[in-house]
Amino acid sequence: MMVDLRTSYLGMELKNPLVASASPLSEKVETVQQMEEAGISAVVMYSLFEEQITHESLRLHHQLEYGTESFAEALDYFPDVGRYSIGADAYLEHIKKLKEAVKIPIIASLNGVTKGKWIEYAKRIEGAGADALELNLYNLPTNPETGSAELEAGYLDLVSNIRRGVGIPLALKLSPFFSSLPAMAKQFAEAGADGLVLFNRFYQPDFDLEKLEVVPNLVLSTSQEIRLPLRWIAILYGQVDVDFALTSGVHRAEDVLKAMMAGASVAMTASALLKGGIGLASDILAELQTWMEEHEYESIQQMQGSMSKQAVADPEAFERANYMKELSSYSYLP
Numbered sequence: 412m413m414v415d416l417r418t419s420y421l422g423m424e425l426k427n428p429l430v431a432s433a434s435p436l437s438e439k440v441e442t443v444q445q446m447e448e449a450g451i452s453a454v455v456m457y458s459l460f461e462e463q464i465t466h467e468s469l470r471l472h473h474q475l476e477y478g479t480e481s482f483a484e485a486l487d488y489f490p491d492v493g494r495y496s497i498g499a500d501a502y503l504e505h506i507k508k509l510k511e512a513v514k515i516p517i518i519a520s521l522n523g524v525t526k527g528k529w530i531e532y533a534k535r536i537e538g539a540g541a542d543a544l545e546l547n548l549y550n551l552p553t554n555p556e557t558g559s560a561e562l563e564a565g566y567l568d569l570v571s572n573i574r575r576g577v578g579i580p581l582a583l584k585l586s587p588f589f590s591s592l593p594a595m596a597k598q599f600a601e602a603g604a605d606g607l608v609l610f611n612r613f614y615q616p617d618f619d620l621e622k623l624e625v626v627p628n629l630v631l632s633t634s635q636e637i638r639l640p641l642r643w644i645a646i647l648y649g650q651v652d653v654d655f656a657l658t659s660g661v662h663r664a665e666d667v668l669k670a671m672m673a674g675a676s677v678a679m680t681a682s683a684l685l686k687g688g689i690g691l692a693s694d695i696l697a698e699l700q701t702w703m704e705e706h707e708y709e710s711i712q713q714m715q716g717s718m719s720k721q722a723v724a725d726p727e728a729f730e731r732a733n734y735m736k737e738l739s740s741y742s743y744l745p
Contacts, residue, residue: 416711418671419676421543421581425452425516427450427452428675428711429667429678429680429695430679431451431455431680431681432658432679433520433681434681434684435685436684436689437456438505443512443513445689453515453517453677454509454513454517455545455679456520457520458521459499459532460522502519504539506541507539510539518544518582520547521546521547533573534576536577537579541579542579544581545584548566548583566599567599570602570603571603574604575603580606581603581606583606584610584658585599586610586613587610592647593647593650593651600651607656608658608679609640610640612632612659614630632660632682633682634661637660637661637666637670638660640659640660644657644670644674645720648721656678657670657673657675657678658679661680664695664698664702667695667699671715672714672719680695
């Protein structure tokens with residue numbers, strides 16, 4: 412029996428549910444071609460950061476107004492964006508090159524939180540040929556005077572403005588740190604989001620005790636991290652009218668299967684490909700097909716949402732009752 416791995420995400424028909432999430436793998440045309448050959452059904456490009464758009468605008472203004480001391484100092488204080496210092500215009504050109512090189516959908520990614528030039532660049536991304544746009548809401552509130560209501564209103568305003576500005580599908584990559592994720596998910600859908608990507612991973616800095624400096628510390632994901640997005644997609648599926656993408660912790664065929672059963676349309680992976688190589692995608696898809704054949708599943712659609720909160724016999728397993736049960740079941744053996 413030949414199983415049907417096709418799925419639909421953001422209105423796009425994909426050949427299977429395995430999507431490459433934003434990572435350095437999309438920086439080169441050749442590696443995106445390799446991902447397509449390995450079976451990846453769509454690629455989310457590395458992110459264009461708000462800081463890059465702002466930096467590029469500052470550079471241009473500096474060249475036009477050269478000689479203004481205060482502006483020169485402002486440029487010196489601008490944070491270094493490191494390897495992602497590629498210009499915003501180069502990002503748009505890269506979209507065009509990828510669209511010419513591969514047949515699978517290319518999803519652009521904007522990373523930031525303020526309106527600024529976002530609407531303009533969202534339009535330019537659409538004009539460059541991107542099939543969809545992933546809005547990466549990566550924000551770490553540090554001001555105690557700024558409340559959650561103000562932050563959330565800003566997010567919703569940003570989403571609704573971008574939605575009005577572009578016609579391509581719009582997905583939001585969220586963090587889990589909302590006081591009521593279901594309410595925010597519903598409001599994001601009402602503001603125009605076509606999909607929700609759960610979840611963003613906040614990279615935590617570390618301290619260098621010898622240099623007494625704050626240093627970056629990038630740790631790739633493991634399969635253990637799938638539990639948080641798995642739980643929330645299972646809870647939100649059927650309650651919020653959007654497509655769900657599960658990201659963080661997708662390393663094996665088993666992880667893809669769990670994502671589909673929770674209610675996701677696609678499972679996104681990056682760390683697994685960075686660790687195991689692009690060819691790992693072919694292995695995951697082969698194992699996915701074998702498992703489905705052995706368990707007599709005819710299609711991905713057949714299993715989607717089958718383990719969501721609304722479908723299981725014990726929905727409390729996703730809630731507080733399960734928390735108490737797990738704690739009471741653990742015993743310490745010295």
